[in-house]
Amino acid sequence: xxxxxxxxxxxxxxxxxxxxxxPKGRVITRKLSHMSEMYLNQEAAExxxxxxxLVYEVFNVEVPETIAHIQHCVTILYPGKxxxxxxxxxxxxxxILDRAEIYFCLKGKGQLILQTKEGxxxxxxxxxxxxxxxxxxxxxRTVNTGDEPFVFFAAYPGDAGHDYGGIExxxxxxxxxxxxxxxxxxxxxxxxxVE
Amino acid sequence: xxxxxxxxxxxxxxxxxxxxxxPKGRVITRKLSHMSEMYLNQEAAExxxxxxxLVYEVFNVEVPETIAHIQHCVTILYPGKxxxxxxxxxxxxxxILDRAEIYFCLKGKGQLILQTKEGxxxxxxxxxxxxxxxxxxxxxRTVNTGDEPFVFFAAYPGDAGHDYGGIExxxxxxxxxxxxxxxxxxxxxxxxxVE
Numbered sequence: 467x468x469x470x471x472x473x474x475x476x477x478x479x480x481x482x483x484x485x486x487x488x489p490k491g492r493v494i495t496r497k498l499s500h501m502s503e504m505y506l507n508q509e510a511a512e513x514x515x516x517x518x519x520l521v522y523e524v525f526n527v528e529v530p531e532t533i534a535h536i537q538h539c540v541t542i543l544y545p546g547k548x549x550x551x552x553x554x555x556x557x558x559x560x561x562i563l564d565r566a567e568i569y570f571c572l573k574g575k576g577q578l579i580l581q582t583k584e585g586x587x588x589x590x591x592x593x594x595x596x597x598x599x600x601x602x603x604x605x606x607r608t609v610n611t612g613d614e615p616f617v618f619f620a621a622y623p624g625d626a627g628h629d630y631g632g633i634e635x636x637x638x639x640x641x642x643x644x645x646x647x648x649x650x651x652x653x654x655x656x657x658x659x660v661e
Numbered sequence: 662x663x664x665x666x667x668x669x670x671x672x673x674x675x676x677x678x679x680x681x682x683x684p685k686g687r688v689i690t691r692k693l694s695h696m697s698e699m700y701l702n703q704e705a706a707e708x709x710x711x712x713x714x715l716v717y718e719v720f721n722v723e724v725p726e727t728i729a730h731i732q733h734c735v736t737i738l739y740p741g742k743x744x745x746x747x748x749x750x751x752x753x754x755x756x757i758l759d760r761a762e763i764y765f766c767l768k769g770k771g772q773l774i775l776q777t778k779e780g781x782x783x784x785x786x787x788x789x790x791x792x793x794x795x796x797x798x799x800x801x802r803t804v805n806t807g808d809e810p811f812v813f814f815a816a817y818p819g820d821a822g823h824d825y826g827g828i829e830x831x832x833x834x835x836x837x838x839x840x841x842x843x844x845x846x847x848x849x850x851x852x853x854x855v856e
Contacts, residue, residue: 473796475775475783480765480790487792527794533728534759534797536816564729568816570675570765580670588670595675597682597814599722601668602729619792621731621763621816 478527485542485573485617487525494524498548501556504634506641506656507549514548521546521553535624543576543608543616550643552576557607557638559583561627567600567620569608574616577649579607579638585659587639589651592618605633609642611649673722680737680768680812682720689719693743696751699829701836701851702744709743716741716748730819738771738803738811745838747771752802752833754778756822762795762815764803769811772837772844774802778827780854782834784846787813800828804837806844 479488499518502511526539546553557579560567569578571592578598580588582605590598592608600606610616637657643650674683694713697706721734741748752774755762764773766787773793775783777800785793787803795801805811831853835846 473798475773475785475794475796475799477785477787477791477793480792482790527792529761529794533818535761536731536763536794536818538763538792538794538816566724566730566819568731568733570814578670590670590672592672595677596672597675597722597733598672599670599724599731599733601670603668604670619765621733623728623731623818624761 473530480540480572480619482572485540485615487527487540490525491539492526492528494526495520496522496556502548504556505548505551506654507551510549519546520544522555529624531624531627533623533625536621537624537626538619538621540617540619541608543610545610545613545615547644550645552609552611552642552644552649554609554642555607556630557605557633559605559629559632560622561629562625564602565623565626566602567606567622567626569596569598569600570619571596571598572617572619574610574614575612576608576610576616577642579609579640579642580604581638583632585639592616605638607633607638611642668725675735675767675814677767680735680810682722682735685720686734687721687723689721690715691717691751697743699751699832700743700746701849702746705744714741715739717750724819726819726822728818728820731816732819732821733814733816735812735814736803738805740805740808740810742839745840747804747806747837747839747844749804749837750802751825752800752828754800754824754827755817756824757820759797760818760821761797762801762817762821764791764793764795765814766791766793767812767814769805769809770807771803771805771811774804774833774835774837775799776833780834787811800833802828802833806837
């Protein structure tokens with residue numbers, strides 16, 4: 467019996483209470499200090515940096531970065547605001563631009579913010595049970611618009627990779643702010659079109 | 662503003678109570694008559710065919726079948742037995758063999774049965790929260806070992822495809838039967854090694 471395939475199947479356990487994976491895998495921890503310049507109100511950011519809150523954590527199951535595989539992770543995006551702007555992920559394009567992604571919302575609520583390099587913008591609401599499909603070529607960022615942790619499972623092609631640089635330079639076209647207790651999209655005055 | 666990307670992002674809603682997707686997408690309905698020859702006890706299968714019970718349903722979100730995309734679906738595998746053998750899915754390899762798959766268990770319980778063309782065998786327990794990773798090259802079948810619907814979300818590379826033929830000819834090395842109220846793996850007397 468020849469063993470062609472040495473890569474084994476395995477499982478990871480998602481905890482519906484804590485939102486964590488077991489084993490945790492490769493954990494990415496993003497505190498405000500890792501991304502404070504992304505928020506519009508820099509005065510509020512400076513003030514909040516004194517306590518440097520945890521904005522989000524990602525628990526990545528590690529699999530090879532090839533097209534045969536499916537990367538997958540769970541993100542816990544904590545509730546909070548910098549000024550009126552909700553806590554959010556950095557957002558990224560895939561390094562191989564032409565790669566989709568799926569988000570399955572498990573807890574809390576938020577919005578999925580989407581944008582192309584051409585400046586097209588889209589937004590998808592996420593509540594528990596929402597299966598959001600990020601089409602290839604769209605940058606994606608999640609925003610916690612609620613008052614509890616917003617938790618979602620993500621899966622994307624093994625070779626997709628992350629391109630944070632593009633979106634760090636351009637910014638997103640729109641920002642999600644709380645205005646009179648309502649989440650409201652506003653134009654991002656700092657957005658720089660690539661064209 | 663040039664619109665390079667005409668493929669839009671969208672979302673589908675998973676219902677935690679019914680296990681269904683909304684919209685349902687492309688629905689695959691497998692009754693016993695679609696797979697009765699796969700069960701060991703053919704006498705029991707014949708008897709049960711009179712009512713031809715629904716064994717499982719798959720709700721497929723439709724996305725293009727290319728490597729840029731992620732196929733995704735929800736399966737409801739109903740509880741039941743044919744003789745002592747639990748209700749199960751047909752099981753398949755991917756048409757492009759070198760493609761992984763992820764299962765996220767949402768309801769009920771079962772086992773994920775895995776096998777390579779070389780006859781290697783593996784099994785992974787699935788309970789709500791289990792994130793099972795089917796490594797590339799492994800055929801995969803799920804089995805409902807409980808008494809309520811076993812529901813799981815699956816994601817796999819856009820171009821993977823399905824190869825049911827291989828496993829229909831060979832069968833799986835082992836079968837999952839109930840013996841004295843316990844799920845028990847037994848050798849499949851009808852298994853035909855490809856070698």
